[in-house]
Amino acid sequence: MPSSFFAPSRGVPEAEARYAVFGGSILYWALGWGVAASLETRELHWYIAMATAPIAWIAWGLGWLRSWRSAAWWLAWAMIAVVAALSWNSKAEQTTLFLNLVVMVVFCGWVLGTRAALGMSLAAIGLVVALVLHEKLKWLQFLGMSYTIGFFLWVIYIERRRYERQLHKQQKSLEELSQHKRQVALLYQAVDQSPDSVLIVGLDGRVRYANKSFATQYGYSSEEVIGRPSLEVSVNGLSADEHRSMRETVHSGGVWRGTLHNQRKDGSTVTESVSISPVYEDGQLSSFVEIKQDVTDRLQAEEYIAFLQNFDGLTQLPNRYALARLLEKLLLQSRVGRRANSISPSIWHAMLVVDLDRFKKFNDARGSAWSDALLQALALRLRTLVPETAFVARTTADQFAVVIENAGSSRQESRLQAYALASDLLLALDFLDIHHEGVERVPISCGIGFTVFPFVEPGLKVDATEHIMRRCSVALSQAKNQGAGKIHAYSEALAETAHRHLQVEKGLHEALEHGHLRLFVQHQVDMFGKVAGMEALVRWQHPQEGLISPAEFIPIAEESGLIIPLGDWVLEQVCLLLTHPRVKAGGYTLSANVSALQFQEPDFVSKLTALLQRTGVDATRLTLEFTESLLLTDIEAIIRKMVALRALGVQFAIDDFGTGYSSLSYLMRLPIQEIKMDQSFIRDMQPDAASGALVQACLMVAKSQSLRVVAEGVEELAQTHVLQAWEPSILCQGYLFSRPIPAEQWLQDTDKLSDALLTEL
Incomplete structure (x- = not known):
């Protein structure tokens, strides 16, 4: 909005300027023709008055073709020109002419703005000054004209300011209204x-x-x-x-x-x-x-999530969490009842864990879709086999739990009830009809372990959910160890065995870390009693318990995977022993057992090669013993590894020969140099019995392949005579010649031990 008289003002909008030009031009036209009509003769004034018509037409044309503001400017200057012409040669009344000038100033001020009005005023005053100087007007008329124009300029300025202020308010209101309309439209669109x-x-x-x-x-x-x-x-x-x-x-x-x-x-x-x-x-x-x-x-999603918190999505059975809550409720009821009666609980419950045998093999062979269908069929079958009051849950991938409430009024009665149900389940769970891509009948078997509760184990104060689950797990493990389709009840002896297993595994970790393992050796002698080689054996010297039998810790090492670092330790100790001067001087060979798990390690060949290079051992004096169970895995990969090590000079022996299940065709392909007959053959060997025939058959196989033979477990002199009669080059190993002794002791007493062996024969 203009803040001073000289500030620019654009006047009225284009639309309003059109109406102003139309009205002003028509009035101007009518005024001109009225003046012409009042004249009696056709002189210059008459022609000028008549020219108002074409001036109006030209204004209209400019308005249509260009803009109405341009038309207003044309009309204003044309009127100035007409007034100037009439005033210069005027016989008309001067007041009328001056009034036209004032009207033009007002017209310009309103239509074109204050700056245009100021310009028009200056032009009008300039015309009046020119007329005064040419004595067409008097100075008094100039002063009156100037006063009138100035007055109207001031009025125009005041009115223009008020008009523009109102116009500004209207524009602002219109903008606010437009903004509100946009917001309302946006809100409407968002809501809609x-x-x-x-x-x-x-x-x-x-x-x-x-x-x-x-x-x-x-x-x-x-x-x-x-x-x-x-x-x-x-x-x-x-x-x-x-x-x-x-x-x-x-x-x-x-x-x-x-x-x-x-x-x-x-x-x-x-x-x-x-x-x-x-x-x-x-x-x-x-x-x-x-x-x-x-x-x-x-x-629905919330209900499904709540369902999954307590139920298994695949079988629709309660899950492990729901099982734990049930066990906690039953234990709480027993504790409350016991406190109320101040006596031992008279109500016992039982829990069975059913585990599918060979489920992993089925999954590997048929895939997850078939395995899911198998589990669904088993869940459905369990629901039909157990009593209606029993609680069935799925606890892990292929394990199901069955809880029998009020199984008996005594521990023995509840155990019998649980065993009876387990037996019925084993008889009924022989086949399952699997519905997947049709119907297929699949033979199955299960292992079942069970326990009863509440039962407070020795060393505990109360029974708890985790104790019940642990007892069932221990019983199930024992059932699985006995073979497929077995039942086993929890007993304290099983708990002691499991506890001992954990102790041995933990202690074995510490033994490897703190150097509690010791290397023992046992001689292998020929028919003359001369030491031809030795077998390296590992013993565990426990700080508190003393020597622990390998029969106890070796199976646990196999199961836990500790057999790999244990075997690496034995190989390193054997290589170090082969570098000892006495061992080198005697030309002894050393045999070391290698587990299937250790031999299957991808880097076994590279690790052993690096060990031989680091110690500088003659590889031909190292014999690796393995059982036939190694051949149950990837036989081609096994042969490749043996060939690679044989190229270094390492020799191989099959331990416990004849007790495994490998094919003789496989044995013939192996780069082996020795077989060791299991001590069970030697112990029961009778020349005229089947056991004797079996030993002779093994000797014939070895002879046909030019293999050395070592007989383990020789404890009687008569056994050596029979063996040497059948095969003079046979080597004997057993308590008859020497028990396993520490390697360091053997190094000290080598000569004494050799003399003793010769005396024995």
Whole structure:
């Protein structure tokens, strides 16, 4: 908005300028022709007055072709020119001419703005000054003219400021109104496209507005909903009490919220979270807003999540968490009953764990889809086999638990009840009909371990859920160890065995770390009693328990994987022993046992090669012994490793020959140099019995392949005579010649021990 007289003002808008030019030009035209009509003769004034018509036409043309502001400028300057012409050769009244000048100043000020009015004023005053200087006017008339123009300029300025102020306010109001309209349109669009159903309901309870989501959700068109009661089409799931509570809440200014099962147009039901809020106009309650969100899927998801917390998604059986809660409840009931009666519990419960035999092999052979179908079939079968009151749960991938409440009034009775159920299950679980890509009957077997509770084990104060599960796990492990399709009950002896197993495994870790292992050797002698070689044996010197038998810790090392670092330690000690001067001088060979797990390690060949290079051992004096179980894995990979080590000079021997299940065709392909007959053959050997024939057969196989033979477990002199009669080059190993002794002791007493062996023969 202009702040001073000289500040620019653009005048009226283009549309208003058009009306001003039309009106001004017509009046100007009429005035000119009126002047012409008043003249009696056709002189210059008459022609000038008649020229007002073409001047008006030209103004109209400029307005249409260019702009009406240009037309206003043309009209103003044309009028100045006409006034100047008439005034210069005037026989007319000067006052009328000057009045035209004032009118033009006012016209320009209004239509074109204050700056245009100022310019027109200067032009008019300049014309008057020229007329005074040419004695056409007097200075008094100049002063009157100037005063009049100045006065009107001031009036124009004041009015223009007021007009422009009002115009500015109107423009601002229009902008605010336009902004409000845009916001309202945006809000309307957001509400109309909202995924939630939105309705506006009047105080009479009838719908005034419903967005698209409501129409889509409920199947109504907008025309069908508007004017109908909300209780019929929107919140028809409200009960009478809920409706009354909602009205009270909203009328008091609060927001009512709830979850309703509303009915659509087609009669189907939708579960919605509903929020109803009051709307005020001028401080008075005018309507309500209903906002509804479909929560059917969310509630179903929440229910499914809650289901998965307690049930297995595959078999629909209770899961391990639900099983634990049941056990805790039963134990709590027993403790409460015991405190109330102050006696031992008279009610015992039983828990069985059923585990599928060879499930991993089935999964590897048939795939996860078939395995899932198998587990579903087993779950269904278990539900039909156990009593209705029994609780069946899936605890792990292929394990199921069965809890029998009130199995008996004594521990023995409940154990018998559990064993009877386990036996029935084993008899019934022989085949399963699997429904996957058709129906297939699959033979199965299960291992079952069970325990009873509440039972307080020695060293514990109370029975607990984890103790029950542990006891069942221990019993199941024992059943699986006995073979497929076995049952085993928990006993304290099993717990002691499992505890001892953990102790040995933990102690073996410490033995490897702190150097508690010792290397022992046992001689291998020929028919003359001369030491031809030795077998290296590992012993565990426990700090508190002394020497622990390898029969106890070797199987645990195999099971836990500790056999690999244990075997690496033995090989390193054997290589160090082979570098000893006495061993070198005697030309002894050393044999070391290698487990299948250790030999199957991908870097076994590279590690042993590096060890031989580091110690500088003659590899031909090292013999690696392995059992036939090694050949049950990838035989081609085994042969490649043996060939690689044989190229270094390492020799191989098959330990416990004849006790395994390997094919003789495989044995013939192996680069072996020695076989060791198991001590069970030697112990039961009788020349005329089947055992003797078996030993002779082994000797014949060895001779056909030019292999050395070592007989283990030789404890009687008669055994050596028979063996040497059958095979003079045979080597004997056993207590008859020497027990295993520490390697360091053997190095000290080498000569003495050799003499003793010769004397023995």
